[in-house]
Every structure is written in structure tokens, then in C-alpha cells.
Amino acid sequence: MAEDWTSIRGGVxxxxxxxxxxxxxxxxxxxxxxxxxxxxxxDTPVVAAATFTTNRVKAAPIRxxxxxxxxxxxxxxxxxxxxxxxxxxxxxIKDAKxxxxxxxxxxxxxxxxxMVCSTGMIGLPMPMDRIDPMIPKLVEGLAPTxxxxxxxxxxxxxxxxxxxxxxxxxxxxxxEVRIGACAKGAGMIDPNMATMLSFVTTDAELSxxxxxxxxTRAVEKSFNRITIDGDMSTNDTVIVFANxxxxxxxxxSGSNEAEVFTKALTYVLIKLAKLLVSDGERVTKFVxxxxxxxxxxxxxxMVAEAVAxxxxxxxxxxxEDANWGRIMDAVGYSGxxxxxxxxxxxxxxxxxxxNGMAAGxxxxxxxxxxxxxxxxxxxxxxxxxxxxxxxxxxxxxxxVEFNRSEYSMWKRAQGDTEQPAAE
Amino acid sequence: MAEDWTSIRGGVxxxxxxxxxxxxxxxxxxxxxxxxxxxxxxDTPVVAAATFTTNRVKAAPIRxxxxxxxxxxxxxxxxxxxxxxxxxxxxxIKDAKxxxxxxxxxxxxxxxxxMVCSTGMIGLPMPMDRIDPMIPKLVEGLAPTxxxxxxxxxxxxxxxxxxxxxxxxxxxxxxEVRIGACAKGAGMIDPNMATMLSFVTTDAELSxxxxxxxxTRAVEKSFNRITIDGDMSTNDTVIVFANxxxxxxxxxSGSNEAEVFTKALTYVLIKLAKLLVSDGERVTKFVxxxxxxxxxxxxxxMVAEAVAxxxxxxxxxxxEDANWGRIMDAVGYSGxxxxxxxxxxxxxxxxxxxNGMAAGxxxxxxxxxxxxxxxxxxxxxxxxxxxxxxxxxxxxxxxVEFNRSEYSMWKRAQGDTEQPAAE
Numbered sequence: 001m002a003e004d005w006t007s008i009r010g011g012v013x014x015x016x017x018x019x020x021x022x023x024x025x026x027x028x029x030x031x032x033x034x035x036x037x038x039x040x041x042x043d044t045p046v047v048a049a050a051t052f053t054t055n056r057v058k059a060a061p062i063r064x065x066x067x068x069x070x071x072x073x074x075x076x077x078x079x080x081x082x083x084x085x086x087x088x089x090x091x092x093i094k095d096a097k098x099x100x101x102x103x104x105x106x107x108x109x110x111x112x113x114x115m116v117c118s119t120g121m122i123g124l125p126m127p128m129d130r131i132d133p134m135i136p137k138l139v140e141g142l143a144p145t146x147x148x149x150x151x152x153x154x155x156x157x158x159x160x161x162x163x164x165x166x167x168x169x170x171x172x173x174x175x176e177v178r179i180g181a182c183a184k185g186a187g188m189i190d191p192n193m194a195t196m197l198s199f200v201t202t203d204a205e206l207s208x209x210x211x212x213x214x215x216t217r218a219v220e221k222s223f224n225r226i227t228i229d230g231d232m233s234t235n236d237t238v239i240v241f242a243n244x245x246x247x248x249x250x251x252x253s254g255s256n257e258a259e260v261f262t263k264a265l266t267y268v269l270i271k272l273a274k275l276l277v278s279d280g281e282r283v284t285k286f287v288x289x290x291x292x293x294x295x296x297x298x299x300x301x302m303v304a305e306a307v308a309x310x311x312x313x314x315x316x317x318x319x320e321d322a323n324w325g326r327i328m329d330a331v332g333y334s335g336x337x338x339x340x341x342x343x344x345x346x347x348x349x350x351x352x353x354x355n356g357m358a359a360g361x362x363x364x365x366x367x368x369x370x371x372x373x374x375x376x377x378x379x380x381x382x383x384x385x386x387x388x389x390x391x392x393x394x395x396x397x398x399x400v401e402f403n404r405s406e407y408s409m410w411k412r413a414q415g416d417t418e419q420p421a422a423e
Numbered sequence: 424m425a426e427d428w429t430s431i432r433g434g435v436x437x438x439x440x441x442x443x444x445x446x447x448x449x450x451x452x453x454x455x456x457x458x459x460x461x462x463x464x465x466d467t468p469v470v471a472a473a474t475f476t477t478n479r480v481k482a483a484p485i486r487x488x489x490x491x492x493x494x495x496x497x498x499x500x501x502x503x504x505x506x507x508x509x510x511x512x513x514x515x516i517k518d519a520k521x522x523x524x525x526x527x528x529x530x531x532x533x534x535x536x537x538m539v540c541s542t543g544m545i546g547l548p549m550p551m552d553r554i555d556p557m558i559p560k561l562v563e564g565l566a567p568t569x570x571x572x573x574x575x576x577x578x579x580x581x582x583x584x585x586x587x588x589x590x591x592x593x594x595x596x597x598x599e600v601r602i603g604a605c606a607k608g609a610g611m612i613d614p615n616m617a618t619m620l621s622f623v624t625t626d627a628e629l630s631x632x633x634x635x636x637x638x639t640r641a642v643e644k645s646f647n648r649i650t651i652d653g654d655m656s657t658n659d660t661v662i663v664f665a666n667x668x669x670x671x672x673x674x675x676s677g678s679n680e681a682e683v684f685t686k687a688l689t690y691v692l693i694k695l696a697k698l699l700v701s702d703g704e705r706v707t708k709f710v711x712x713x714x715x716x717x718x719x720x721x722x723x724x725m726v727a728e729a730v731a732x733x734x735x736x737x738x739x740x741x742x743e744d745a746n747w748g749r750i751m752d753a754v755g756y757s758g759x760x761x762x763x764x765x766x767x768x769x770x771x772x773x774x775x776x777x778n779g780m781a782a783g784x785x786x787x788x789x790x791x792x793x794x795x796x797x798x799x800x801x802x803x804x805x806x807x808x809x810x811x812x813x814x815x816x817x818x819x820x821x822x823v824e825f826n827r828s829e830y831s832m833w834k835r836a837q838g839d840t841e842q843p844a845a846e
Contacts, residue, residue, distance in 0.1 A: 086751075311826075321827065328545065357511060397820035399734075
């Protein structure tokens with residue numbers, strides 16, 4: 001089936017009626033000049049949908065944004081990197097509200113019209129003395145330009161090595177509409193959202209219910225299917241803003257237009273999800289684990305997630321070793337219904353395992369697949385019709401090295417050499 | 424409460440009426456002379472209990488031993504390292520049966536009186552041409568000496584760096600009885616058994632039901648509470664043999680003697696479980712995760728296992744960083760019922776987190792704990808009365824390095840440089 005949309009260069013400012021801005025407050029690093037505070041606004045109130053972390057330890061901005069989302073007329077998102085504002089208690093809630101309040105004041109909005117997001121180190125007080133004075137400058141800088149969107153994508157980065165933007169355009173009832181988005185990821189990446197933020201804008205017009213439905217469906221096929229290190233974060237947020245500025249007719253529930261919009265949104269989020277995995281902390285491989293022939297969707301998912309999270313499988317991919325025995329092991333402990341003697345495993349279509357045993361393929365052919373930067377592992381359980389896939393990565397010695405001491409990485413960000421995070 | 428038993432130096436040959444032997448067949452490495460085939464026998468038929476992996480992909484010897492365990496009069500265990508005989512199909516079953524058959528023939532027993540265990544690489548055919556001819560020599564070497572038990576402990580090692588033996592003696596009704604044991608672990612270590620084998624002998628006399636009850640209880644408190652890399656193996660086996668050779672009266676169900684025996688067995692298995700974690704692949708830290716105040720046992724366990732398996736927590740311990748934020752994060756995604764604002768976290772009694780926030784303890788005090796080779800993390804949920812603990816380790820760059828390519832480690836063991844495991 002041909003796609004109904006066209007990929008274009010751009011991000012959150014690509015759809016009509018959106019502006020963006022980013023500044024450097026010294027949250028990430030007081031010495032280096034790096035953008036770390038971002039603002040996205042719509043010229044008019046939007047219909048908004050959001051998905052938040054399912055972690056029961058929730059960062060303060062998650063609590064504040066979930067509350068603001070209940071009201072209509074949301075119009076702006078403020079986001080910082082370098083500090084997660086998580087495990088910060090009542091002061092954290094106060095700080096998150098203050099961020100919304102300062103933005104609202106400068107934009108002549110109400111506080112509840114502003115969504116708040118944070119990402120970075122857990123357990124540190126927010127450096128409000130650095131953030132608050134910069135908000136007027138942040139608002140002054142608002143622009144509908146492509147570069148303003150790109151600045152936002154850069155400002156939300158933490159351990160990401162590159163910024164991530166995706167945009168598409170497509171026709172709805174003869175009118176052109178656009179979806180633009182950015183995301184950050186890198187660490188604490190696991191299904192059901194991870195230390196990831198993604199902001200999506202569109203100039204299509206939808207009801208709140210329709211936007212929520214499309215967002216839920218798109219997130220389920222994208223951000224909920226990625227795992228890097230199996231750690232789900234306290235701050236994950238996907239926010240979608242629709243302002244109707246394209247002039248296209250309002251999308252009706254169940255219509256062909258609703259289907260086209262949902263598919264385009266899903267495409268955008270899958271593309272971002274793949275970019276997150278590829279840019280995971282010290283990742284060298286992008287691996288698509290595709291399970292088919294499971295007796296149910298739930299069992300297919302259990303198998304895909306067990307393999308995607310197995311330290312031993314991930315180590316073997318890092319070593320470019322097509323170790324199917326470890327995959328069999330993970331399939332076995334996944335909890336899913338399986339019959340060992342029915343399982344086939346393929347690396348990019350090359351059979352490694354047939355009927356639960358070595359397939360007899362020359363090892364050089366299998367190694368050639370695992371040497372590639374990206375490959376697919378198909379696991380066929382031959383029990384039923386259900387399938388599921390997870391995008392994942394290898395586990396590298398460098399990942400462990402990188403995560404041995406967050407303290408040493410971040411202490412300078414606090415201008416504090418002796419009293420860091422865990423204080 | 425004073426312990427009712429005394430630790431003594433020894434292993435599987437410490438209890439009366441047991442003999443052991445080990446030989447080198449070149450399974451682990453055809454060039455290096457390393458013991459890799461072991462035999463344990465009782466002079467008389469034993470009462471046996473066993474716990475096997477819950478992985479649904481089960482190695483051939485697991486299937487054969489589980490079948491043999493159903494019969495009475497079991498009397499011997501043959502075990503090899505270097506090849507797991509897993510994912511080897513009907514030929515694997517045939518090979519496992521052949522190992523039992525050859526031992527039975529040499530000992531004048533029936534095939535079903537012999538338990539079979541394997542550990543090592545998955546997916547390789549068993550080198551029966553090297554194993555079978557060595558069995559007569561293995562049987563000839565049987566001896567009740569301490570060194571024979573130590574040889575068995577060495578012969579079952581794979582990536583272990585040291586052999587593991589534990590023995591205790593205690594009085595039952597005035598008579599001295601003994602429990603002796605050995606174990607191997609190192610990789611694929613996860614709750615509910617892992618690539619671990621443990622063989623336990625005792626000269627106490629018990630019914631099959633009583634031995635099973637004691638074994639289940641002891642395994643639940645020991646081997647089911649350890650995790651190194653979260654990967655559960657296809658070959659895990661704990662076998663307990665009781666031959667009654669001490670002459671102590673048969674232990675009655677529900678008696679004080681039954682309680683003393685179970686506690687002594689639990690002590691032996693916990694000691695072995697701790698040795699397994701401490702000798703995990705490239706492990707530098709032994710960490711006891713103790714959760715208390717959970718609303719149920721199940722929820723306490725979910726929290727302890729989530730923290731014990733978190734890659735990010737494990738990396739931070741490797742870096743000697745008391746990163747309580749990552750612990751809070753793992754507690755949050757564990758799925759357990761929690762209230763973030765009630766959670767306290769301690770490192771060896773030093774408060775890191777109070778009411779879900781930084782406790783304000785100087786970081787140097789927390790770092791001093793994490794710098795130790797072994798420490799305890801207490802997580803108090805303040806919701807109820809349930810508790811649970813898991814023994815775990817850090818995750819080191821060296822672990823990943825070590826597991827990048829099993830192929831390169833094992834190919835020489837097969838005397839095969841081009842057609843290894845995954846063939």
C-alpha cells in the first residue's frame with residue numbers, strides 16, 4: 001500500500017501556527033554554552049493529547065502536566081534538560097508550577113495552559129534561580145522558523161549524541177496538513193515510555209477524543225516497543241498539539257481522514273522511536289525482534305521483550321555473534337507458551353535455528369548479518385497467529401562505562417564538587 | 424538464636440557412604456587438561472529430591488533426570504561441563520540417556536538409577552566419543568575422600584573462577600549427621616534457578632516427601648533469590664541425596680529434627696548461593712537488596728527483583744556511586760504498589776532517601792558504603808509488613824566484554840575453528 005504522506009525536513013515548527021525558542025540556562029553544564037530550556041507555543045489554543053510514564057515514581061512536571069491536560073485551551077510546552085525534577089517532593093511540584101506560571105505570565109496565558117517537562121538527573125533540586133530569569137528571553141525568542149524547531153530538539157537532549165526531528169505533510173480533503181515532531185532519548189529506555197520526551201505538533205483539526213485515540217495507537221506501535229536498557233524512567237512524556245491552522249476540515253471519527261492522520265502520526269513516532277534506539281547510550285546495533293506464530297498477542301510480546309532485554313543476547317550482538325542458543329534461552333524463560341521443538345529463528349531471513357536446533361547454516365553467513373549495523377531477528381513459534389515486535393539495541397562495555405557514575409558526569413552541571421545528587 | 428550446626432571443611436563426600444570421582448575428557452578444552460566429567464555415588468540407594476529450571480526450553484539431561492527421579496533407588500549423578508546438551512533435539516536425549524546407561528553398566532545399576540546433568544554452551548552436539556570411553560576410568564576413580572569431592576566441584580565449573588563447596592555437621596537425636604554440597608554458577612544467573620548446578624549429599628535419613636519439602640524451602644530462600652544477569656538458564660539443577668548412612672533415626676515430618684535439618688540445609692544452600700553471586704562473571708560487588716514494609720510478599724519480591732536486575736542500578740554500584748535516584752526509578756516501574764513519598768532507602772543503614780527524597784546525608788558517607796565489596800540496600804516502603812530479599816551483583820564493562828562472543832571462547836573446546844555452536 002502506498003503511503004499517503006511525504007517526509008519533509010522539519011520539526012515542531014513545520015505545521016502552521018507554531019513557534020519555538022530555546023535558551024541556555026546553565027542547567028546541563030554551567031561552563032559550556034548548551035541549550036537546555038525550550039518553549040513551544042501555538043498561536044491559538046490547541047487540542048492536546050499526552051502519554052505519560054507508567055512508572056509509579058513520577059517526576060513533578062508529569063504530575064503538573066497531567067493536571068493541566070485536563071483543562072482545555074492548552075497552548076504551550078516548556079521543557080528543560082539537565083535536571084529531571086524527580087524525587088524532589090513538594091518543592092519539585094512548586095518549581096514545576098513556577099515554570100508554567102512564569103511562561104504563562106510572559107505569554108499572557110493562564111498557568112494551566114502551559115505543559116511542563118523535565119529530563120536529566122533524578123533527585124536534584126531544580127536550579128530555579130537559573131531558569132526563571134531566562135523565561136522572558138525564551139519568550140522573546142519565539143519564532144516559526146525551522147531553526148527554532150531544531151533549537152528545541154537540541155535543547156531537550158541529555159546523553160543523546162544528535163538531535164531528532166521528523167516531519168511529514170499530507171492531504172486531508174484537498175488541503176495540505178503537516179505533522180512535525182522532535183524527541184530525545186538515550187538512557188532509561190524501555191517499553192511503555194522511557195527517559196524520553198517527544199513533542200508533536202500538527203495543523204490538522206481534530207476533537208480531543210480523536211486526537212487521544214490516534215496518539216494512543218501511534219505510541220503503542222512506536223515508543224512502547226523500544227528498549228535499550230530495560231529501565232523505565234520517571235519522566236517520559238509524549239505531547240501532541242493540534243491547532244487546526246491548516247484550514248483543513250475537522251477530522252471526523254471513523255473517517256478515511258482519521259485513518260490517514262493516525263497512520264501518518266504512527267509513521268512519525270516509529271521513525272522517532274527508531275532514532276532513539278539507534279542513538280541509545282553507546283549503542284552499536286539496531287535490532288528489530290519480530291515474533292510471529294504466538295498463541296496470543298500477549299505471549300508474542302512476552303517473547304519479544306524477553307529477547308530484547310536479555311543481557312546475554314545483547315552482549316552477543318555487540319560481539320557480532322549470532323548466538324541463537326541465548327535467544328532460545330530467553331524465549332524459554334519469557335513465560336510465554338512455547339514448544340521448544342517448533343521454534344525457528346532467522347537473522348535477516350537466514351535460518352539459525354529450525355525445530356529448536358541448529359539449522360546447519362554456515363556460521364559465516366549468520367555472522368555476516370550480525371556484523372551489519374541494523375538487522376532483524378525473526379522468531380517463529382509455530383503455535384498460532386499472533387505477532388509482536390520490539391526495537392532494541394546491543395549492550396556494550398561502553399554503556400556500562402558510561403553509566404558507572406552519573407555523579408561524576410553531572411556534578412559539574414551543579415557547580416558542586418562535593419554535594420551532588422544523592423545529597 | 425544459636426545455630427544448631429557447625430560448618431566444616433568438606434563437600435559431597437563429607438557425609439558417610441558417598442564417593443566421588445572426576446576425569447578430564449577434553450570437553451571444556453581439548454588442549455588444556457581440565458576436569459570436566461564428574462560422578463557422585465552413594466553406596467546404597469538414596470532418597471532423592473531435585474529442583475529443575477523453570478525455563479520452558481529445557482536441556483536434554485533435565486528431561487532425562489526428571490524422568491529418573493520419579494523412580495526410587497536413585498544412586499548416582501553424572502555431570503559434565505563444557506557442553507549444556509541443550510537445543511540438541513532427539514540426539515541430545517539419546518546422548519543424555521547413554522551417559523546414564525554407561526555409568527549404570529559400570530556400577531552394576533539400572534539406567535534409571537543415574538541422574539544426568541550438563542552445563543556449558545547451548546546448541547552443540549555432545550562429544551560422546553570423548554565422554555563414553557572415559558566412564559570406566561571415572562568409575563574406577565570413585566573414592567570417599569575429601570579430595571574426590573573437591574575434584575567434582577572443580578569438574579562442574581564453567582566460567583567460575585573458583586570451586587564452591589560447603590559442609591556442615593549437626594546432631595539429630597544424639598547422632599551426628601552431615602550435609603555436604605558443591606555448586607557452580609557464574610553466568611545466566613537469575614531467580615528460579617540459573618546456569619547453576621548444585622549437588623547435595625547427606626547421611627541423614629528422611630522420607631522422600633520430607634526431603635522434597637526441606638529442599639523446596641531451602642531453594643526458595645537461596646538459589647531462587649540470586650540474580651547476576653537476569654538470564655535464567657536451560658540447565659539449572661539442584662539434586663539432594665539422602666542415604667541414611669549416619670545411623671540417626673529417620674526424621675519424622677513436623678518434628679524438631681525436621682526443622683533442624685531444613686535450617687541446616689537452608690544454611691548450606693544460602694552459603695552456596697552467596698558464593699555463586701560473589702563469583703559471578705566479572706562481578707566486583709555483592710549486594711543484598713532487602714525490601715520491607717511491602718503490602719504483600721509478592722509486591723516485596725517485585726521491588727527487590729526490579730532493583731536487583733536494573734542495568735542502571737548495577738552500573739552505578741560498579742562505579743561505586745550510591746545512586747538512589749535509579750533505585751527509586753526501579754521501585755517505581757517494578758509494578759508493585761508503592762507510595763513514592765513514603766519510601767526510605769538505606770545503604771548499610773546509612774539513609775540515602777527519606778520520604779522519597781534525598782535524605783541529606785553527606786555523599787562521602789554513602790560512597791564509603793558502596794566502595795565496600797559487599798553491602799546491603801534496605802528499601803522500606805512503609806505500606807505493610809511483607810519483606811523479601813535478593814542477592815545480586817554489579818554489572819561491569821568486563822562482564823559485557825566477557826560475554827560479547829561465547830563463540831570465540833568455546834570454539835577451541837570443540838577443536839573446531841569454523842563450524843561452531845550456531846551451525
